[in-house]
Structure formats: structure tokens, C-alpha cells
Amino acid sequence: MFIFRWIAKVCRFVGACLNYLNKTILYVLELALIVALIVAGYSFFKTPQVQPHSVLVLDLSGSVKEAPLSDPVLPVDIASAPTGVSLHELLATLNQAAKDPMIEGVLLRLDELDKVGLASIGEIGKALDRYKASGKPIWAWGTNFTQTQYALASHANEIYMHPMGEVFVKGLASNRLYYGELLKSLGINVHVFKAGAYKSFPESFTSNKPSNEWLSSERFWLNDAWKHLAQDIENSRGLMPESIDQYIETLPTRLQKANGDLAGAALSANLIDGTLTYDQTVKTIENKLGQGKKLNFVSYSDYGQQLNTQYGQIAVIIAEGEIQEGPSQAGVMGAETLVSLIEQAREDKNIRALVLRVNSPGGSAVASELIRHELEITKARKPVIISMGDIAASGGFWISMGGSRVLASATTITGSIGVFGLAPTFEGSLQLAKIGQGSVATSWLANAERLTQPMDPRLENILTQSVARTYSNFINVVAHARKLSAQQVQTVAQGRVWTGAQAFDRKLIDQIGNFEDAIVLARSMAKLDKNASCVYLIEPNTDLGSMLRESMGEWFNPLGMAGVPESVQNELKQTQNILLQEQHGRSHMTYAHSLLTTIQ
Structure with a gap:
């Protein structure tokens, strides 16, 4: 009985400590909120006055x-x-x-x-x-x-x-990690379905070294990008x-x-x-x-100036991040959100032209087509100008084909016309862990998507045909938009990446130009005054979790990515976005995505 009384005392002591800790955390959060409100109020009422000189x-x-x-x-x-x-x-x-x-x-x-x-x-x-x-x-x-x-x-x-x-x-370099041997040692079998010899994203999961196609493609566009960057520095410095x-x-x-x-x-x-x-x-x-x-x-x-989100005759929509279905989130371009904003621009009689600023490595092929189709409907009623930013590759290029005119900077990374699908299975991992499994199904397809068993050859056949069909659709979309034959598009497709200057030479875009050039073109095509103003259509960020992640970065994680090279961080984050789809019942999704390694 004596020992139990001491155990009870210890438990009460631990409980009191935890209760005190919880109250302390609550007080700290309340204090932080009060400070935030004070700072926000101060910032709101304080209007800095710019003095002469x-x-x-x-x-x-x-x-x-x-x-x-x-x-x-x-x-x-x-x-x-x-x-x-x-x-x-x-x-x-x-x-x-x-x-x-x-x-x-x-x-x-x-x-x-x-x-x-x-x-x-x-x-x-x-x-x-x-x-x-x-x-x-x-x-x-x-x-x-x-x-x-x-x-x-x-x-x-x-x-x-x-x-x-x-x-x-120092010049430019492109780096990539290869996990093929690691995944094999863990018993993970990655099934790859792709269309395009240069669509190199999947090789990171199946090989331990780069392919010749990736090396030649990267070297070709990287040299051109460096040429433009170096020349710009030289011209600016004389x-x-x-x-x-x-x-x-x-x-x-x-x-x-x-x-x-x-x-x-x-x-x-x-x-x-x-x-x-x-x-x-x-x-x-x-x-x-x-x-x-x-x-x-x-x-x-x-x-710093705030963007105009009230009035203007030219609507500007920013399409940035991975392309996925559903609403937009921090770092993700949601087709649902983009379609809604494009529709808003189309139905507003005061808006005479739309400029879509694209900065995306791609993502879901279905989501990309939803956005492109909405742009195509819109350009039948008013000019739609595509302004490519740092990257408009794969799915980012797909949605760009919905514009009336397409502009890109000389160093924009674009193209990557190709499609792939990934489907990892973990039957080998279970064997390594000495875990057995069993199942009962009414047909071969009912259980075919189970990731803990080998992939049925019939499902492999279906996925192969699906990827081939999506690639064919991609080729036809580009051919129609760029007024080229399917054969002409094939010569510049295959998942190959180009700079904006190289894309212009291959008739994949209409002109080399920056965002300001796109605005000037929109005014001209809509027959507006040269001083016609822009209005930015921006979806309010009402998701508290997204706002916290965007505002505070890695703050919630004490370790964050400390000590991990930026090139590795970026690749892991992009890989994570795709592999997370596998965990949410979408293990056989088709992607128009270009995993571009960090350019340093």
C-alpha cells in the first residue's frame, strides 16, 4: 500500500506539472496574439511619410x-x-x-x-x-x-x-539525387509509366545515375540560360x-x-x-x-506598394505552384481556384483583357486541362495573354496553350511536353519485415490498386495506355494552339526542357518578353489606352493552416531543414508533393510535371 501511495503522489505531481505547462503555453500564445494585434494595429494606422531628399x-x-x-x-x-x-x-x-x-x-x-x-x-x-x-x-x-x-x-x-x-x-549547375538502389534495398518496387524519352523525373526512383537523355537535355538549356545571364551582367556593367x-x-x-x-x-x-x-x-x-x-x-x-485589387481594365491572375485539383493552398495552384478566377475575369464587363502569369513546374494533367479549357473559353470573348515567369514547364506549359498569345523571358524554363505516372508497390518491404498479408476480392481489379501486393500485369497495361493517351492529348493541344502538325510538335516534345529563347526558335511561344511587355500587348489587343490600369484577381487566403505555413515557414519544426543543402531541400519537397498523392488514394495519377533540380 505504501508504494501505491507514493505512485499516486508522483502521478499527482506530474499532473500538476503538466497542468502548469499547459497554462504557461496558453499564456504565451495569448501574449503572442496580443503582440500581433498591437503590431498589426500600429502598422495599419501608421502611414510612413516620405520626406524630400x-x-x-x-x-x-x-x-x-x-x-x-x-x-x-x-x-x-x-x-x-x-x-x-x-x-x-x-x-x-x-x-x-x-x-x-x-x-x-x-x-x-x-x-x-x-x-x-x-x-x-x-x-x-x-x-x-x-x-x-x-x-x-x-x-x-x-x-x-x-x-x-x-x-x-x-x-x-x-x-x-x-x-x-x-x-x-560561378556559372549555373543542375543537380539531382537518385534513389533507385536505396528503394530496391528497402523492397520498394517503383512502376514507371511515361511518354517522352526526356521525361526524366521517374529515373530518380529507378536508377542510381543520370541517363544520357537527361545529361544532354540539361546541358543544352543550361548553357543557353547561362549565356543570357552572363551577357546581361556584362551589358549592365559595360x-x-x-x-x-x-x-x-x-x-x-x-x-x-x-x-x-x-x-x-x-x-x-x-x-x-x-x-x-x-x-x-x-x-x-x-x-x-x-x-x-x-x-x-x-x-x-x-x-513598398500594394497591388491594385479593386479596379482596372486588365485582369492579372498569378498561376504559381504545383498544379493540382481542388482549391489552391500554400505552394499549390488549385484548378478549382484558378477556374473561378478566370471565370470572374471573363464575366466582368469592365475587364477587357486577361494576363495570366504562369510560374509552375506542372502537376496533374487533368487539373492542367481544366485550367487550359477555361482560358480557351475566355479568349473567345477577350484577349488572354500568357506571361511565363521563371518556369512554365510540362503542366505549366499545358495551361499556357489556352492563351491568345504566349510570352516568355529568354531565361524562362519551359517545354517539357511529356507525361508520366508513378506507382510504388511495397510487397518486397513486407517480406523484409516478415509481414504476411491476405485478401479476398470479387474481381482482379477490385484489389489491383493495393500497394502491398505486386502490380497485376493487366493494370500495368491500363496505366501504360492511359499515359500514352494523355501524352497524345498533350501533343494535340500544343499542335492546335501553336498551329503546328503533331509531327512537328513531336520533334520538340518528348519531355525535353527549353529556355524561353530556345522555345521561341521552335515556335512554342509567340515572342520573347517580360511581364511589362505582356501588359503592353494586352492593352494593344484590347484597344485600350496606353495607361489603362491592371487589377490583380487574388483568391483570399482563408485557410489558417496555409497562412501559418506561408508566414512562418519552418518555424513549427525546431530542426526544420537545418544543415540540408538547398538543392536537396527543394528536390525533397517537390518529390514529397507527388508522393503524397500516392498516400491519398490517387496512386495511379498521371502527371504533366517537370521536376527541375535546383539551379545554382
Whole structure:
């Protein structure tokens, strides 16, 4: 009895501790909510006043995405997550700053900018050039410059860097992981059904090395993308052609001559204009712009422009993320949501044209066709302009075929006209784990989708025919939209990836152009005034879980992806999105998807 009384006391003590812990957690969450409301209220009522003689500081952080950013659920300081940058809000901000008499210059601070797609680099670069055309200067300063950061900084009139910094231009690389041998050792049998010799996504699950098709295809478009990126940097900096390649090739020798000084090597190659600390850079700007007078430096977060979501004659819809059926979620383009927004644009009599901005690696073939069909209905009543962003491949290319005209940047990643299906079975895994199984069914098909048993050859036959049929539909959709024969499309299909410039040469798009060019074309085709405004049609993000994930990133996971290379993170996330479909009763779904590895 004595021991039981002590056990009871211990249990009561543990219960009291847990109760105290629960109350503490509740109090912390309540406090966080109160702080969030206070910050939100302060932000709402506080309208920053831009003073004369101001310099706009573009202190960008996180990743550049197409869609406008959701208002953070918690203050950034609490969430401790990068807020990211909306490409379209950034473009609007630069256009506004060019016309704002209070803004006399722009200072780029890009140390915290992590990831920008190749086409987005071009979009921002052109916006910076438009700003300079207003007669106002741009400066750039960084502790260091990654290749992405430097590509943007190169559009500045002058670039300064910390004396101990470096300019890390290195070229482009594409990397991929191969799990074939691992999955076999775990007893997992991955059944692949694909149409297109270059549709290489499934090989990651069946092989331990890349195919020759993947190597040749990647090398072809990657070299073209690098050519355009390097030329853009050289033109912006006034360098001789091929200067960037020469700098990379001769870096060891240059560094030796500079006694190991990376900043000195960059300066000798004219990649930067000087080595200064940040306070010295500010003083330099004040001397040049304000004749020594103190200037007002306005941060991007205070000055940034909100997108117009009220009135306009040109509707802009952003189609970003993996394409799936159902409503849109964080990182997922839902066909249900997109179809609703396109219908809204079509039925609104005040809207005279639609610009669909596509930034997607693809996804469900069925969902892609639902979106394309809705665009086709719409273009019969008003112009539909497709503006391709960083990537419009596979399913992203499929939906683009619903437009009246298709534009892409020279470095947009597009094409990948092909289809695949994946169906893993785990009968070998059960054998390794010494687990038996049994089943009773009224027909061979009733139990054919069970993942714990070998795949029936008759089901394999069905899936093979289904993928072939979907690929044929894809070819016919492209042939009809691009006014090509099916045979002509076959020569540029097979799942092969192209840059926008290569796609233009192969008649897969109508012209090379950025988002601004798409807006100009929409005004022209709809016979609107050259100053006709745009309205962004955006589905309100009412899903609390999606808002939390988007606002707080990996905050809920204490470990997150710490220590895992970004290339691996991105590939795992894209793979997870597809394999999750297998776990939700859709194990034999057909995908028009292009798993593009991280471009570094």
C-alpha cells in the first residue's frame, strides 16, 4: 500500500506539472496574439511619410515569388522567418519610385536575398533600368555578393562592397539525387509509366545515375540560360563580351596577384566600383546626391506598394505552384481556384483583357486541362495573354496553350511536353519485415490498386495506355494552339526542357518578353489606352493552416531543414508533393510535371 501511495503522489505531481505547462503555453500564445494585434494595429494606422531628399533602400530578404505576400499571422520578430519578396509588388514599387519626386535615388542591399529565379532576375533588372531611365541613380552595397545578388546589383550605377567581401559568380549547375538502389534495398518496387524519352523525373526512383537523355537535355538549356545571364551582367556593367567566363576561369591567378584579396580581385576585374563599409557608402551617397547634406533613407518595407485589387481594365491572375485539383493552398495552384478566377475575369464587363502569369513546374494533367479549357473559353470573348515567369514547364506549359498569345523571358524554363505516372508497390518491404498479408476480392481489379501486393500485369497495361493517351492529348493541344502538325510538335516534345529563347526558335511561344511587355500587348489587343490600369484577381487566403505555413515557414519544426543543402531541400519537397498523392488514394495519377533540380 505504501508504494501505491507514493505512485499516486508522483502521478499527482506530474499532473500538476503538466497542468502548469499547459497554462504557461496558453499564456504565451495569448501574449503572442496580443503582440500581433498591437503590431498589426500600429502598422495599419501608421502611414510612413516620405520626406524630400529621400533614398529608397531595397533591403530585400528571403525568396522572390510571384504572388503577393500574405499578411504575417505573427510579427516577423516572433516568427523569425524571412518575409520574402513579391515580384509584382517590387516592380510596382520601382515604377512608383521613378515617378516620386521625394525619391532621389535607390540603394540596393541584398545580403539577405536568398533565391531569385532566372526570369525574375531579368524582370527586376529591366525594372531597375526603367528607374535609371528616369534620371535617378542606383547604388548597390553588400557584405558579399552571391551570383543572384550580383546579377541584380550589376544594374546599379555604382557597386560597393565590404573590403573583406567577395563577388561569387560561378556559372549555373543542375543537380539531382537518385534513389533507385536505396528503394530496391528497402523492397520498394517503383512502376514507371511515361511518354517522352526526356521525361526524366521517374529515373530518380529507378536508377542510381543520370541517363544520357537527361545529361544532354540539361546541358543544352543550361548553357543557353547561362549565356543570357552572363551577357546581361556584362551589358549592365559595360564589360567586354565573355568577361564573366574569363573571370571565373582565371580566378585562381587573379587571386594570387591580389595576395588572396577576393574584393581586390573583383575590383581589378571591374566587377565593383570600390571597397567601402556601409557607413562609408552612405557618406559617399550623401556627398554625391545631397552635396554632403544628410539624406532620408526609406526602407522597402515602409515604402513598398500594394497591388491594385479593386479596379482596372486588365485582369492579372498569378498561376504559381504545383498544379493540382481542388482549391489552391500554400505552394499549390488549385484548378478549382484558378477556374473561378478566370471565370470572374471573363464575366466582368469592365475587364477587357486577361494576363495570366504562369510560374509552375506542372502537376496533374487533368487539373492542367481544366485550367487550359477555361482560358480557351475566355479568349473567345477577350484577349488572354500568357506571361511565363521563371518556369512554365510540362503542366505549366499545358495551361499556357489556352492563351491568345504566349510570352516568355529568354531565361524562362519551359517545354517539357511529356507525361508520366508513378506507382510504388511495397510487397518486397513486407517480406523484409516478415509481414504476411491476405485478401479476398470479387474481381482482379477490385484489389489491383493495393500497394502491398505486386502490380497485376493487366493494370500495368491500363496505366501504360492511359499515359500514352494523355501524352497524345498533350501533343494535340500544343499542335492546335501553336498551329503546328503533331509531327512537328513531336520533334520538340518528348519531355525535353527549353529556355524561353530556345522555345521561341521552335515556335512554342509567340515572342520573347517580360511581364511589362505582356501588359503592353494586352492593352494593344484590347484597344485600350496606353495607361489603362491592371487589377490583380487574388483568391483570399482563408485557410489558417496555409497562412501559418506561408508566414512562418519552418518555424513549427525546431530542426526544420537545418544543415540540408538547398538543392536537396527543394528536390525533397517537390518529390514529397507527388508522393503524397500516392498516400491519398490517387496512386495511379498521371502527371504533366517537370521536376527541375535546383539551379545554382
